[in-house]
Amino acid sequence: MSDTPFGFGLPPEEPDNGDEGKKKGNQGGQGGPNPFGFPGMGLPGGLGGPGGPGGADNPFAAMFGSMNPNDLGAAFQQLGQMLSYEGGPVNWDMAKDIARQTVAQGTADGVKDTSVGIAEKSAVEEAVRLADHWLDGVTSLPSGATTAVAWSRAEWVEATLPVWKELVDPVAERVGAAMGGVLPEEMQAMAGPLLGMMRSMGGAMFGQQIGQAVGVLAGEVVGSTDIGLPLGPAGKAALLPLNIEGFGKDLGVPSDEVRLYLALREAAHARLFAHVPWLRSHLFGAVEGYARGIKVDTSKLEDVVGQLDPSGNPEQLQEALQGGMFQPQDTPEQKAALARLETALALVEGWVDAVVHEAAKPRLTSADAMRETMRRRRASGGPAEQTFATLIGLELRPRRLRDASRLWASLTDARGVDGRDGLWEHPDMLPTASDLDDPDGFVHREQLDFSEIDKMLGEAAEKREQQGDGEGEEKK
Numbered sequence: 001m002s003d004t005p006f007g008f009g010l011p012p013e014e015p016d017n018g019d020e021g022k023k024k025g026n027q028g029g030q031g032g033p034n035p036f037g038f039p040g041m042g043l044p045g046g047l048g049g050p051g052g053p054g055g056a057d058n059p060f061a062a063m064f065g066s067m068n069p070n071d072l073g074a075a076f077q078q079l080g081q082m083l084s085y086e087g088g089p090v091n092w093d094m095a096k097d098i099a100r101q102t103v104a105q106g107t108a109d110g111v112k113d114t115s116v117g118i119a120e121k122s123a124v125e126e127a128v129r130l131a132d133h134w135l136d137g138v139t140s141l142p143s144g145a146t147t148a149v150a151w152s153r154a155e156w157v158e159a160t161l162p163v164w165k166e167l168v169d170p171v172a173e174r175v176g177a178a179m180g181g182v183l184p185e186e187m188q189a190m191a192g193p194l195l196g197m198m199r200s201m202g203g204a205m206f207g208q209q210i211g212q213a214v215g216v217l218a219g220e221v222v223g224s225t226d227i228g229l230p231l232g233p234a235g236k237a238a239l240l241p242l243n244i245e246g247f248g249k250d251l252g253v254p255s256d257e258v259r260l261y262l263a264l265r266e267a268a269h270a271r272l273f274a275h276v277p278w279l280r281s282h283l284f285g286a287v288e289g290y291a292r293g294i295k296v297d298t299s300k301l302e303d304v305v306g307q308l309d310p311s312g313n314p315e316q317l318q319e320a321l322q323g324g325m326f327q328p329q330d331t332p333e334q335k336a337a338l339a340r341l342e343t344a345l346a347l348v349e350g351w352v353d354a355v356v357h358e359a360a361k362p363r364l365t366s367a368d369a370m371r372e373t374m375r376r377r378r379a380s381g382g383p384a385e386q387t388f389a390t391l392i393g394l395e396l397r398p399r400r401l402r403d404a405s406r407l408w409a410s411l412t413d414a415r416g417v418d419g420r421d422g423l424w425e426h427p428d429m430l431p432t433a434s435d436l437d438d439p440d441g442f443v444h445r446e447q448l449d450f451s452e453i454d455k456m457l458g459e460a461a462e463k464r465e466q467q468g469d470g471e472g473e474e475k476k
Contacts, residue, residue, distance in 0.1 A: 090165070094208060096158075098208055102218075111242070116155075124148055124150035125148045129148065131266075132267050135271065135355065139268070140417050142271065144235070144273060145271075147235060149239075151239070154218070156224070156240060159232050160224065161214065170291035223240065224266065225266055225269035228283075235270075241259075244258060244262055251366070251373065254366075268351075272352070272424070278426075286337050289336070292337075342398065342399055343400075343433045343436075346401055350402075353374070353401065378401055407431055407435070
């Protein structure tokens with residue numbers, strides 16, 4: 001995966017299918033820093049356009065620079081859609097189109113997406129069924145997968161986009177609002193139409209990047225929970241046979257074992273998210289907390305705004321925008337949200353790692369090797385984490401995966417399966433970041449028994465109801 005996988009520009013090739021009626025295009029170059037982290041932006045024939053400053057460093061040069069004249073109509077139609085967009089902070093229609101185009105190109109190693117065959121579907125269903133059976137013996141949480149599905153890469157894109165929207169919109173909204181408010185009121189009044197166009201362009205640019213990111217990611221993920229968050233629909237354990245084949249290619253492990261091990265991980269995640277109702281909102285809330293903490297540095301704008309002459313020197317504004325004027329800051333709010341998210345992700349991944357190893361160790365000869373592979377992929381920041389980090393500056397990385405896994409294993413030894421899994425009943429019962437530093441202290445510490453509190457509250461409520469019924473009888 002490249003260091004800058006989300007540069008603005010059309011994919012090298014677009015599928016020549018009836019879906020979109022688009023043909024081959026040209027990929028744009030990478031530009032310098034700017035408000036969104038995108039390459040330079042300008043209009044064709046004008047600032048930053050073909051023949052103007054910026055050249056191929058802007059998206060329009062990428063679109064029009066060496067385009068077949070027969071495709072100009074389609075290109076201008078796309079430009080019109082970009083400028084007329086009036087939706088939220090991200091143009092998700094564009095994101096979906098770009099993601100599908102990226103998937104259709106295939107991965108860097110030349111592997112193209114293919115439809116999932118009947119035999120592959122059956123193999124996935126059998127693997128998830130067997131994985132759930134094995135997990136029954138190592139966790140008290142019941143199965144969370146009502147169905148098992150085998151997805152192509154394109155199907156993964158379609159199924160996960162709603163969750164990407166939920167994750168990215170709060171951050172994009174905050175960045176867009178911050179950018180819209182940096183100019184003085186008198187300048188905002190004068191630049192009303194321009195600001196509207198900038199919002200449309202911003203939504204399109206976010207859509208372009210997210211679409212390309214999701215499309216690249218679709219060529220690498222093996223299921224719906226690779227990043228520790230539930231990206232797919234509730235109740236579905238999903239695996240991607242084509243990517244599983246690529247994942248196991250250099251491991252020297254039989255393909256059946258690879259599929260089964262990954263099915264165990266997918267099914268374990270499904271159990272956790274299905275039967276810990278507060279967990280999903282806890283994780284997504286940390287992402288929203290990060291978005292609320294975004295601050296935009298406007299000091300550079302203050303330095304140039306008094307000298308700014310958009311009519312006489314429009315390049316000055318372009319240079320200011322590309323000079324990193326709007327850079328997100330590391331704030332206490334963001335750091336606190338990131339700390340909560342990282343701890344929660346470590347606990348989720350540590351629990352999955354512990355129970356999957358307990359289920360796989362006696363049955364799969366390659367359990368240790370695959371466990372280590374997955375640990376390194378997750379803890380060091382795999383493709384999924386790099387994608388999201390580059391996209392909105394948020395790393396979904398369980399940095400303390402090994403510590404969390406050891407803690408869950410120690411809890412199993414000390415309290416048994418029921419005692420370990422019972423900690424998921426309430427977020428206040430879970431280990432904290434400091435507990436990961438002292439796992440033995442946490443394991444042997446007396447935990448609050450929320451079930452007893454709930455029982456007492458229930459009995460009190462029942463008593464009040466009985467008293468109320470008694471008073472009603474007396475009045476009669």
